[in-house]
Amino acid sequence: MTRLSDPPVGTATAVGLSVERVDARDKLAGKAEFTVDLHPPFMLYGSVLRSPYAHAVIEGIDTSAAEATDGVVAVLTGDDLADIDPYYGHALRDRPVVAIGKVRFAGEPVAVVAAVTQSVADAALASIEVTYGTLEVAASLDAALAPDAPLVHEGAVRPGLAHGLGALPEREGNICYRYGFARGDTESVFESAPVVVEGDYLFPAVYQYSMETHTTIAHHKGDDIVVWSSCQHPFLVRQEISELFGLPLDRVEVIVPFLGGGFGSKSYTKMEPLTVAISRKAGRPVRILNRVDESMVTTRRHNMKCRMRTAAGADGELLGREVELWLDTGAYADNGPRVTATAGDAAPGPYGWKAMDVRAHCVYTNTGPSGSYRAFGSTHVQWIGESQVDEVARRVGMDRLEIRRRNLLPRGGEVRPGAKGVDADLVGDIEAVAAAIDWGAERPPNRGVGISIGLLAAGAHPVSMATVRLGPDGGVTVLVGTTELGQGSRTAMGQIAAEVLKIDSSRVRTMGTDTAYTPYDRSTGASRSTTVAGKAVEEAALSVLDALLETAEEILGVDRAELTVAGGAVEAGGQAIAYQELVQRRFGLAGGELVGHGRVQPRGKSGGFADGPVFWEICAAGAEVELDPETGIVTVLRTSSVADVGRAINPQLVESQDEGGTLQGLGNALFEEMRFDASGTLLNDTLLDYRIPSFEDLPAAMSCTIVENADGPGPFGAKGCGEGVLAGLPAAIVNALADAGVAMRELPLTPERVWNQIRKQRIDGASSKD
Amino acid sequence: MKLPPFEVHRPTSVEDASRLLTELGDDAVAMSGGTELLLAMKLGLASYGHVVDLKRVGALRSLEVSGDVLSVGGGVTHRELETSPLVRSLFPALSSMLADVANLRVRSVGTLGGNLCFADPHSDPATFLAAMGAVAVLGSGASSRRVPVEGFSVGPYETVLAPGELLTGVELRLPGPGTGVSHVRMKTHERPTVTVTSRVEVAGGVVTSARLAVGSVCSVPVVTDTASSLLGSAREDWEERVARCSAATAEAVEPVADADGAVGYKSALVEVLARRGLHRALELAAGSAGAGGVAP
């Protein structure tokens, strides 16, 4: 880890220090509570019957034998939902709580059994008889986009409750959402450009493996619902549950213990509606705990096909880019429209195009639904755009770092019409990742280096609230709706409050979310927590500080300007009063507590949040690879990344974000791929067949450069991190492999695919010499 | 995909285990480490009411050398074999082959016997032992018979084991002076995609014995007769002989296409890995000629 600038000396007490994670010891000792550790009284165990067919009409379901089984308390099917509007979905309200009359992907829940033990529930599934009438299947983008393709959904588009995508277009065949923008006259730019690079590209479906699978416990008590869930966005889940089951928001309580990773797989509403529905029928709390194969068809990353072309001048000036892409959102839209828009936003890359034209389509197919996954959109397209920049450089004979230096947008440059301009030093960032892999050094044959840079629209919708409480013994409690899913948010939030109050961060406790007590926070995703929720925590802490100073003014009889704050005390003229005393003097006897509130909203006093996106996350990475041309094996020798974070609240956490993102980036680039057959069945639905990165795959060296230009809208100039490298690294690896001689247009770079491409290039090379 | 209930039996002798399996018939299965069996049962690929756990059968857990023969009990785990000081000093190639199998967790409970008896086409030990000309000892208590490991597996997940019969052990010859053994593999998933084991002997500067097994690409490991083309060759011929032998090996082996790759790709890998493996084995043999066969 390298930090490009040292934090200001003398001021920091907590921010900028790599303090120990507040949850580390409990997690290592197995004491930290996850949803699976909770056992509300009378809890039942749910088991889900899933469709074996990807597209079929449900002609009948006979649950009588299951219902008659000893220990089974309730069996849920689509028939139990007649009294509610049973459709939900973040972007489009297209998904029934449980299949109603039809299934649209293999793995779709058709029935749920709740029983006194898990094995009774599992065994009872086998006695449910479902009669299916199979339908024609569209299991791939090509099948779904064919003129006579079977329709996955019929009927009008119903918008989700809070998608933030503006007016949604009508569905067109299986295309459920379209996004695009243009600037300049693309046609004439491409006609007159001396260099045009173009191609068709494929990106695979990927599983956002996290150690904890989706786990939910729900208790529908009639007038109240309590949900304990491994969810990233508790307040959005609350909203959908409230709407589905017709109870006011304040009667739906969502409680979030620790999460064992999420990476986007636990964004928005997943297993919660099904769990609430079976609990409603059973009248008792019910737990549904997904297995890995079930989580794989609960959500995944969109596979994509893309056609892109780039126009450039003979001097390497980047002139125009045209992009059309199709993302496979599976059977239900989930967050697909947003992913599609973000991919569109990322497609031009951070260059000063004279003309650009981006068209992105979100497509239904009969496969498991696709949603968010770390750095979505950018990971999809950055490797394509950046490989075309490299290709331009090769054709005009220019160094690949130099072409970026010349063409990258300056600070303030327009990324796309209507969006916030560039808010970072892009040239500085790309130079940092290049330097870290010894750009320009001599290399033996079959080695290659690559760099890449892109932007990710980050921050989502900037609405977050926080409460900070200072008790009479000087202890501080932070209530904030950010979900701790392993990224270290509770630690960082505590550091922010500690910094404002000038106390040791060990005196601050940050709680998990319970929507009944925790103030609203929109979501934990889009690298927003430290920036947006962290800003709310800063403001809440400032408000507590204000109350402390006010009290000190009164007691000491001096003006605020004469007060200084340090070490948990307020000082004036050599006299220091500890916070404990201030609280006790203010309230008398054993004291009350000082409570401060903070909030961030698009408009309002936190000015930086008015324009979207909240910030552009920088996706810069470098890689050096070695190719074994005889087997096609690509080995990543070393990687570099830049965490352009404005200000590192906790440098170690920043670095571990980049390390985790690096490993996931390796998986996405080199081997992760969900394979569906033409009938829509997922072929590799176990971790034996779907390989995730492990320590064996770690490159020999990973370097992370932390850039701190204090240019973020978050607390202390911070902005988010953790996603960028996942978009940047696959692109750097693709470029490094092309540098070693093999230009790939399909991910992942499996040895067989690389080997095939080597052979193809040899044959093409031989025939072009004829 | 959750493990259904079953009854566990824990015999302490081969005879008792064998009798239980015979009595309980088709509804019973033997289990050593359970790393394959329990997985298959979880995935719903197999289902049994009775599991005969062999872990307490002491006779299956022996590991000994007599003369130049190493005998490994069917119940010895990969990890025990890999880390055995005896194996490390007398047969380092066996130890390093095992070090690449699966992961530490699987190696710590998974056994050599379980690997061979499961007869998954993708297997390191099966390829290795076939190249060594190892012998599988099968028994049911009263009687026992010996079959070459090469013919032990007769198809994917199929072996020559008769009902109630157990793999009690494997016997293989230790490498003597001038012997070079190499095991090269490539994997894209958990299990190997291609495995090639070479065993060559060099005496007086020329190859006096050569054996090559190719595994994981076909339904069972194949010992090709192509390596005999190396016999009598001296170092200066190796480059060309090995190239020809590897090409001929790729010709001789007929891979099966699966999720690990298409036939053409696998054939190419067989050629590459055979070439690399043979060179490595020849170098080891040449280096150890007269040095007790202990390759580094």
Ligand SMILES: Cc1cc2nc3c(=O)[nH]c(=O)nc-3n(C[C@H](O)[C@H](O)[C@H](O)COP(=O)(O)OP(=O)(O)OC[C@H]3O[C@@H](n4cnc5c(N)ncnc54)[C@H](O)[C@@H]3O)c2cc1C
């Ligand atoms: C994640 C993972 C990765 C792996 N990677 C590799 C790899 O890289 N290379 C490789 O070669 N293998 C690999 N394997 C396979 C591994 O080597 C086997 O799982 C292990 O050796 C099986 O041994 P076991 O004792 O657990 O078998 P069990 O599961 O106990 O038994 C397997 C089968 O053999 C039968 N059986 C067991 N013992 C006997 C006996 N003594 N007599 C008769 N029948 C018997 C059982 O009835 C059962 O049918 C991998 C497995 C896993 C799970």
